[in-house]
Amino acid sequence: MTGSDPLRLYRTVRLIRRFEERAIELVRAGEIVGGIHPYLGQEGIAAGVCAALDREDLVTGTHRGHGHVLAKGADPARMLAELCGRVTGLNRGRGGSMHAADFGVGVLGANAIVGAAGAILTGAVWERRRRGADIVGATFFGDGAVNEGMLLEAFNLAALWRIPVLFVCENNGYATTMPVDGAVAGTIAGRAAAFGMPAATVDGQDPEAVREVTAAAVARMRAGGGPELVEARTYRFDAHHTFEHQVRLDYRPPEEVAEGRSRDPVDIAGARLDPAVRAEVDAAVEAELDAAVDFALAGPHPDPATALDHLYASGLTARTGGG
Ligand SMILES: Cc1ncc(C[n+]2csc(CCOP(=O)(O)OP(=O)(O)O)c2C)c(N)n1
Numbered sequence: 001m002t003g004s005d006p007l008r009l010y011r012t013v014r015l016i017r018r019f020e021e022r023a024i025e026l027v028r029a030g031e032i033v034g035g036i037h038p039y040l041g042q043e044g045i046a047a048g049v050c051a052a053l054d055r056e057d058l059v060t061g062t063h064r065g066h067g068h069v070l071a072k073g074a075d076p077a078r079m080l081a082e083l084c085g086r087v088t089g090l091n092r093g094r095g096g097s098m099h100a101a102d103f104g105v106g107v108l109g110a111n112a113i114v115g116a117a118g119a120i121l122t123g124a125v126w127e128r129r130r131r132g133a134d135i136v137g138a139t140f141f142g143d144g145a146v147n148e149g150m151l152l153e154a155f156n157l158a159a160l161w162r163i164p165v166l167f168v169c170e171n172n173g174y175a176t177t178m179p180v181d182g183a184v185a186g187t188i189a190g191r192a193a194a195f196g197m198p199a200a201t202v203d204g205q206d207p208e209a210v211r212e213v214t215a216a217a218v219a220r221m222r223a224g225g226g227p228e229l230v231e232a233r234t235y236r237f238d239a240h241h242t243f244e245h246q247v248r249l250d251y252r253p254p255e256e257v258a259e260g261r262s263r264d265p266v267d268i269a270g271a272r273l274d275p276a277v278r279a280e281v282d283a284a285v286e287a288e289l290d291a292a293v294d295f296a297l298a299g300p301h302p303d304p305a306t307a308l309d310h311l312y313a314s315g316l317t318a319r320t321g322g323g
Contacts, residue, residue, distance in 0.1 A: 005051065009207040010269040010278065012047035014285050016067040017266050019076055022289050023066065023083055027242045031297065032083050036097045039067040041205075041237030044265030045170050046071035048210025049138050049230075052218050058106045058124055058137040060117035063098045064170075064236075065110025068140050073105035077292035086299030093302050094310065106135075114175075115148025117141060118167060122154040122227075126163045136164040136221045138214070144175025146188050155227070159195040164221035166214065167197075167229045170204065172236040173260075177251040192229040204232030205263040208272070235260030 020040050026032045039046070046067035050059065053072070061068030069079055074090060082089030082100050089095070090102050101109035108124055111117040121139040128135055145151050146169060158165045169188050173180050192199035198220075202213045210232055217228040237260065239245055270278050 004208060004211070006208065006269065006272040007277065007281070009047050009051055009211065010266075010273055011281050011285065012051070012071050013043040013207055013265050013269050014281060015076065015288070016043040016046065016070050018285055018289050019070060019080070019292075020066060022293060023080065024238075024242060026080075026084060026293070026296075032097070033085060034096070035242035036066070036083065037062075037064040037241050038236075038238040039064050041260065041265070042170055042172060042234045043067055044207035044269065045168065045204045045210055045232045045234060046140070047265070047269075048207040048212075048232075049140070049166070049168055049214045051207070051211045052214035053106075053136070053138060055105055056133070057135050057218075058108055058121060058128070060108045060121040060124075060137075060139045061110045062117060062140055062142060062145075062170075063110065063112050063114070064142070065098065065100065065140070069100050069102060069107050069110060072102070072107045074100075074102040074107055076288060077295040078102075080289075080292045080296040081299045084296045084299070085301060086296060087302050088295065088299030092310070093299075115141065115145040115151040118145070118151045118154040118165075122158045122163055122165050125165055126157075126161065129163070134222075136166070136218055138166040138168055140168045140170055142175060143169060143171040143173070143180045143184060143188060144178070145169075146184055146191060152191075155191070155195045155197065155229075158227035159197050162224075162226035164225065165227040166217050166221065167192075167227060168214075169229065169231045170234055171231055172234045174236065174240070174252070176240045177249055179251075189229060189231045195227075197227055197229050198225075199229040199231065201231045201233065204234035205265045205268055207265055207269050235263070237261050237264075 020038045027035050050071035059072050078090045083097050085093040098110050098112040118139045121137045125137040189199040189201050200213050203209050
């Protein structure tokens with residue numbers, strides 16, 4: 001189990017925060033095509049969960065997935081290049097924001113399909129453990145995923161076969177514009193009981209609280225326990241998607257947004273450091289991201305002639321139409 005490390009937690013939430021802010025600038029500049037789902041406000045969850053995992057442990061994430069990839073240890077420069085669609089990106093610019101992966105640090109990928117990441121992670125952890133790997137996994141999903149059949153099937157199989165998966169619900173109160181109270185019967189943590197899984201609810205704005213809850217669950221799972229569920233209560237500080245910056249949907253009262261923003265994981269983690277140390281971290285993160293932006297924008301775009309490369313593991317190329 002990894003112990004408390006306030007410096008590491010602060011560095012991670014600050015890195016994710018500034019990465020996302022830089023990425024939004026690159027969307028506006030037209031360098032990231034199609035926009036992103038910003039993780040702003042939710043950084044404490046990825047930071048806290050991943051701080052309690054080892055490098056070999058596996059994670060899968062969501063459409064709002066940059067924080068998960070970064071917190072698990074992916075290189076921010078190659079991640080940013082991926083978002084910009086460059087060949088120097090983590091996945092040669094072919095995954096983009098919603099399908100970024102870095103198998104080298106156990107990130108099996110962000111995922112655009114709501115509810116899918118839990119099923120992928122459950123299968124992957126099961127397969128690795130059958131081959132003898134002593135690993136656990138964590139999968140992130142939003143409140144909008146908790147009624148998806150695919151996720152509930154993953155709960156069932158993980159519990160039945162005692163697959164050590166931590167199911168982490170990032171409850172930010174909304175699925176796009178749909179409030180959780182209008183969509184979810186019963187409680188989120190309560191769903192775990194139906195499958196005999198332990199469940200905990202935690203303040204997702206406090207990365208140390210998230211790390212503690214995760215570390216305890218991971219210790220139980222490494223000792224042979226089955227899957228567990230954590231509901232992390234959080235708030236999305238920005239838009240569902242950057243496209244919302246243009247359409248200005250009116251679904252969250254300004255007072256609610258102000259209240260949500262008042263509990264900022266970057267400030268909560270930062271208050272645990274000496275101000276001079278905090279300033280040093282901020283400067284180091286800024287320098288790293290300056291270099292990351294330069295690296296991302298310097299990379300070439302993929303050659304369209306290679307569009308069908310890497311589609312088949314066997315090396316077969318796709319048919320060129322006509323049957
Ligand atoms: C299976 C599926 N249904 C619908 C969508 C469209 N969609 C994309 S994001 C989203 C909302 C997801 O909300 P939530 O899971 O709470 O995550 P959040 O966006 O709040 O992080 C929806 C409905 C999708 N991508 N996949």
